[in-house]
Amino acid sequence: MDIEELFGLLDLSEDCYFIHDGATILFANRAAHECLGKPIDYLHGKRLKQLISEEDIVCAGKPFQLGKKRLYASVLKQPFKQAHKRKEAMEVASRLSAGVAHELRNPLTTIKGFIQLYSEIGELSASQIDLMNIELERIENIINDYVLLAEEPPARENESIQMAAFLQSLLKKNKVKQLTDGHPIKLNINEEATVLGSRKELFLLFYNLLENAIDASLKHSPVHINMYAEGANVCVEITDFGSGIPAERLHYIGQPFYSTKEKGTGLGLMICYRVAETHGGLIDIESKNKKGTNVKVILPMTTKNRSMVREKAAMLTYG
Template sequence: MKINGKRIDFHQLVENSLNSVWLVGKDRRILYCNKAGQQLLNHPSIDDILNKNINLFLPPDIHDFCNQGIMDVIENQKVFERMEIKIIKNHGEIADVELTAIPCYFEDTVLVQVNIQDITEKRITEKRLKEREKLISLGQLAAGIVHEVKNPLTSVKGFLQLLKESQDHPYLVTMESELDKAFETLQNLLQVSKPDLQSETPILIDLCKELNSILLLFQERLYSIEVTMDLRDSNVRFYGKKNLLLKSFFNLIKNAIEAITYSGKLKIEHYYHSGWIHIMVSDNGHGIPEDKLMLLGTPFYSSKPDGTGLGLTQVYTTIHEHGGTISVQSEIGKGTTFHIQLPVDENR
């Protein structure tokens, strides 16, 4: 094709495309991969990709589907549009992608042209929004519960105080003490469900310094625990509500220590990467069952017999309020790692 008498180099257009483009043969070997495709797979050399079986970069559970799809495109000229799958990048990293697969004719040979768009960040953003919507819904529900429960409890406490004035009985003291505990729980629930009610002014925070300070609060409980502090990039500051964040990290470290039954290990990490501060709190405690991980952060769900779950609810709500993410990896008998990511405003 020519424009104004000049021949257009379509290979250059494909090579410099923002989307990944692969050409795959009947034997499932990748015959061509543009620059974006190499960047997506994160391989330093194109030789790590070319002439390799495409299944090397796909999860095993879709190999058969992929093989059949290649044959359908080559033999039947079938077109696959806007499919969402996962691919395996260098070092085993997983990425979410959206692809189309269409026949590409090269002389008397039919190849499969695979056009790929990385949607990993899109999926992370969608997940973050869903989690935030979930927390907002929980907050609205919790605020309603607090209002409906607090009013009758206030009446009960008032009548209880009148009884105490007219007669003295140890049961009345116990009842008042239990009522105070109920009011405290309701207040905690209200705070974690609506952290924006706390009009704390955001400031620049040295999180490395604050993590060290929080750990000092647990000195009497760390005598039998091996503690590792790996705090890198301490020069990077985070702009946020200091007291809310410190309470979050206090709750995470407290949970980690309580998860360690006897002598164990606690590790706290801090580092900066690609615009995000990463904070990881790891223990080698009893771990959390896989089917319970999705419940973490829900009010009144706790793996501890006497726990209310409000501590983790406060953690999740605060991190999301600051635009961050939180993920959990856990294995029964081996321990748990909470991974927090907080966005850094480069302009501050």
């Protein structure tokens, strides 16, 4: 077995494996990255003892030779994994609790003020009542988003969805037309692709991303949607040409109650991440300050569709 085959097998394991030379990590499998909350390949080249104490790992076999290097395979102990997950869960719960309290307190303060005013003068103007209704709707939306995130994903019957037709249909819906009014939407479809999933959930995903792009854009600024096949996946990129996100803030995007919008909660983007993940995909965000943001949704294609794309690619290459 060569080293690449070994790494491939370790990546399939649910245990957290590290291949190292006693000091530097040469390889860490997917489970190790997930357990430590790091993106794939982040741990490679890092100093082992800066991340994990010796008490938390155990040797997973005899040392072996790779070229002139003597390497070791180590695995994280189960108590460390459990403690790390508990700590991570507590941090998320703490952020969510603080965020909910902050987001609900603002509209409640407004409503409380109007109730106090009514108790003093016995009446409210139509504009004051409208503002109370707006704040109540805001509270309702926050609670709905929070409940959606807190619930276990419901069991669903997946259906085959042709993404080109889906995106074209999405842009024709009245709700989306109202959202994009005044902003030219350029849809570019390079490949047809079929995914398995829920139309309702994917609508929520792309509507939220489109709403973010519109909110970030200047008046009458266009938004581009580009769909193409990439290996076994279909990619849909939504690009705006707004103010962008500063580099120091980009890594906060997708965290609970972090938003670049004045009255945003960040929950909408968290829901997008969740929908993508439950469909076996992911979201990648790139942004340049004062130039715009590109959000890339990556979803796995159906097996049948992959072969069709490969055949088409072969025809284009050799035809």
